[in-house]
Each structure stands twice: as C-alpha cells, then as structure tokens.
Amino acid sequence: MIVDSHCHFHLLESTPSAESALAEARAAGVDYFLNVAVDVESRDRLVAFSEAHPRVLTSVGVHPCGKGTDPMPEVLAELADHPAVVAIGETGLDYGAGPGDYSWQQARFRRHIEAARRAQRPIIVHSRLAPDDTVRLLKEERAEEVGGVIHCFVEDQRTAAAMLDLGFYLSLSGILTFGNARALRETARELPLDRLLVETDCPYLAPVPHRGSENRPGWVCEVIQCLADTKSTSFEAISEQTAKNFFDCFPAAANALGAR
Numbered sequence: 001m002i003v004d005s006h007c008h009f010h011l012l013e014s015t016p017s018a019e020s021a022l023a024e025a026r027a028a029g030v031d032y033f034l035n036v037a038v039d040v041e042s043r044d045r046l047v048a049f050s051e052a053h054p055r056v057l058t059s060v061g062v063h064p065c066g067k068g069t070d071p072m073p074e075v076l077a078e079l080a081d082h083p084a085v086v087a088i089g090e091t092g093l094d095y096g097a098g099p100g101d102y103s104w105q106q107a108r109f110r111r112h113i114e115a116a117r118r119a120q121r122p123i124i125v126h127s128r129l130a131p132d133d134t135v136r137l138l139k140e141e142r143a144e145e146v147g148g149v150i151h152c153f154v155e156d157q158r159t160a161a162a163m164l165d166l167g168f169y170l171s172l173s174g175i176l177t178f179g180n181a182r183a184l185r186e187t188a189r190e191l192p193l194d195r196l197l198v199e200t201d202c203p204y205l206a207p208v209p210h211r212g213s214e215n216r217p218g219w220v221c222e223v224i225q226c227l228a229d230t231k232s233t234s235f236e237a238i239s240e241q242t243a244k245n246f247f248d249c250f251p252a253a254a255n256a257l258g259a260r
Contacts, residue, residue: 094130
C-alpha cells in the first residue's frame with residue numbers, strides 16, 4: 001500500500017489535469033491521497049473531488065501565507081464536519097519572507113489548533129524557517145491533544161525530537177532526494193520509521209529525477225525509494241509502514257474510506 005499524505009490536486013496547472021494526474025498515480029501504484037487545503041474558498045471543490053474519488057481524502061484550513069477568508073475556530077470546525085475531511089490545515093508558520101512581524105500568522109495558527117480540538121481532527125503543520133516558534137506554539141496550545149503531522153519536514157534531530165515528543169508524525173517530501181539534502185538524509189536515517197509519512201506536496205518540490213517539473217502525486221514513489229535507500233531497507237517496507245502510519249495519524253481516514 002502506498003499513500004501520498006500531502007498533495008494539492010486542485011493546484012495542478014499544466015497537463016495532466018487533476019483527473020489524469022490521479023489516474024497516473026493510481027497506475028504507478030499509489031493507493032490513497034490526502035488533498036490538502038490552502039484556503040477555505042476551495043473547500044467545496046476539494047470535498048466534491050473526494051466525493052468523486054473515494055481514495056482521495058481532504059482537509060480544511062488556511063495556509064500560513066494564504067489570503068482570502070480567515071475564519072474563526074468554530075467556523076473551521078463546522079467546515080470540517082464532512083466524512084471526507086480528516087484533518088485541519090495546512091496551518092502553521094512560514095517565515096520565508098525574512099525578518100518581520102509574524103504575530104498574525106501565530107494567531108492564525110492558534111485558531112487552527114483550537115479548531116482541530118473542536119472538530120476532533122489532527123492538524124497538518126507547515127513550518128518554514130520557524131522551528132522554535134512552531135514547537136512553542138504547539139506546546140502552548142496543547143496540540144498534543146489532537147496530534148497531526150509536520151509536513152515537508154526538513155529540520156534537525158533536536159527539532160525532530162521535540163516534535164516527536166508532542167506525538168506528531170514527520171512527513172518527508174521530494175526534498176529528501178535533492179543533492180544538497182545530505183543533512184536531512186542523515187537526520188532521516190535516525191528517525192523512527194513508525195512515526196514517518198511520505199508526501200509529494202505536488203505541484204511543488206518535484207523529486208529527483210524530475211526536478212524542475214510540476215510535481216505529480218505518482219512521484220511519491222521516488223520519495224519512498226530514497227527513504228528506503230537512506231534506511232537500508234526495502235521499498236515495500238517503507239511503503240507499508242508509512243501507509244500504516246498515515247491511518248494511525250488520521251483516524252478519521254479509515255472511517256471515511258469504510259463508509260464510502
């Protein structure tokens with residue numbers, strides 16, 4: 001079993017379309033997908049895609065840098081009240097714009113954690129150049145009560161340990177395959193396999209040998225193979241364990257799939 005734990009079908013721009021990208025991924029052996037929201041305006045579109053494709057689950061949330069509606073926790077929780085919606089997010093912190101006032105992002109992050117508690121859904125956390133503040137806010141908002149995943153994990157062993165101590169899973173993306181990601185591969189080698197997920201984050205971060213292309217959900221297989229090589233184990237061992245981890249991380253996923 002293979003799961004792409006974080007992708008954005010609705011953001012694919014070039015051909016193939018979302019429909020054909022899904023068919024391509026299924027042909028490559030990918031079984032399940034989490035199509036992650038970046039704004040609430042597309043919520044109905046994502047839910048409709050999941051309803052049309054039962055193996056595609058979804059989330060509700062506003063990206064740290066996202067524009068558009070910025071709902072209060074009770075509204076986010078209400079939007080999550082659908083069998084296909086298994087998580088809140090993606091949410092978190094993104095300090096990629098350089099020094100500045102990110103208090104508004106931190107407030108948005110806190111609202112999402114509260115929404116996750118109300119909806120009883122785990123959270124999908126985006127953390128870019130903000131490891132210490134991410135961990136601090138997760139602790140302050142008692143995020144361990146809902147759990148979730150740190151998507152596109154790129155941090156060091158110290159930060160990994162703090163996130164794992166909070167009960168979070170760590171998801172590895174195509175960055176793991178990059179030539180300049182030796183430090184990340186060294187960290188990944190020491191991470192517990194029973195707490196790892198794999199993802200594409202498509203259409204972003206296409207793995208080697210596809211760098212420079214619009215990423216595809218089917219290319220999660222490249223991430224799995226790289227992680228297998230890093231941990232000196234088999235593709236099958238990584239794919240099966242990360243699939244199990246996905247359903248452990250997102251308990252509503254199994255229920256949603258069983259009901260559809």
